[in-house]
Amino acid sequence: xxxxxxxxxxxxxxxxxxxxxxxxxxxxxxxxxxxxxxxxxxxxxxxxxxxxxxxxxxxxxxxxxxxxxxxxxxxxxxxxxxxxxxxxxxxxxxxxxxxxxxxxxxxxxxxxxxxxxxxxxxxxxxxxxxxxxxxxxxxxxxxxxxxxxxxxxxxxxxxxxxxxxxxxxxxxxxxxxxxxxxxxxxxxxxxxxxxxxxxxxxxxxxxxxxxx
Numbered sequence: 737x738x739x740x741x742x743x744x745x746x747x748x749x750x751x752x753x754x755x756x757x758x759x760x761x762x763x764x765x766x767x768x769x770x771x772x773x774x775x776x777x778x779x780x781x782x783x784x785x786x787x788x789x790x791x792x793x794x795x796x797x798x799x800x801x802x803x804x805x806x807x808x809x810x811x812x813x814x815x816x817x818x819x820x821x822x823x824x825x826x827x828x829x830x831x832x833x834x835x836x837x838x839x840x841x842x843x844x845x846x847x848x849x850x851x852x853x854x855x856x857x858x859x860x861x862x863x864x865x866x867x868x869x870x871x872x873x874x875x876x877x878x879x880x881x882x883x884x885x886x887x888x889x890x891x892x893x894x895x896x897x898x899x900x901x902x903x904x905x906x907x908x909x910x911x912x913x914x915x916x917x918x919x920x921x922x923x924x925x926x927x928x929x930x931x932x933x934x935x936x937x938x939x940x941x942x943x944x945x946x947x948x
Contacts (some may be wrong), residue, residue, distance in 0.1 A: 786823070790816065794825040801832055806840055809833045817852060827857035827866075834869060843873050864891040871902050880909045897926035901937050908944075917947035 793816055800808035813833040816826040834849035850873065853866035867886045874883040883906045887899050900923035907916035920941035927934045 786820065790820040790823040790825045793820070794829060797825075797829045797832060801836070806833075806836050809836055810845075813849070817849075817856075821856055822858075824857075824859060824862075827853045827859065827862045831862065831865060831869065834866075834873075838869070838873055838876075843877055846873050861892055861894070864895050867891070868895065868898055868902060871906065875902075875906055875909060880906050897923045897933070897937075900926065901940075904937075904940060908940075913944050914947045917941060917944045920944070 793812055797809065797812045797816070800812055810833055813826075813829040816823070816829045820826050830849045830853045834846040834853075837843070837849065838846040847870065850866045850870040854863050854870070857863050857866070867889060868891075871883040871886045874880070874886070884903070887903050887906065891899055900919050904916045904919035904923065907913075907919055920937055923937050924934060924941065927937065
């Protein structure tokens, strides 16, 4: 693991405090944007009775998420994945419950759901997001090398900043501070400086000091 001097640790503590206050909002905005991609096209292309059933069930998924009911989220996502796997709603529900399971430290369930999205989703952007989330889960499980392999896979350019930022996190965990700094620098080039997310990356980059 990387070691930090006192000044770097203070910056990391600042990041943790900032993330505690704003992290959920930033994550929600990023995920909402990705999950919303092509959502209307999904609704239009999934016709008839199955469409209505899957949409109604996904509405229940959203309600369970808003209420913080992990048990109900798991149940609804499971039904969507089992009975409406070809719909875009199933993959979105799987991503949502995987995030909730990861937050609840149930990483095995999160891995299974993210792998399901990678294997079954017909939408490239959802598979890209699943790989990104899987890398975070693997990093928490101390499988940094496996996380890097996922991040090395091709992805849509819209995800460049997210992938580079996560690559930096993994490299920090591996003690490769210079490589991590370059990853964060590259991520900063891919995101608008006015975005709150840019501030998150910048704090992590600053914590590494003059690495190049």
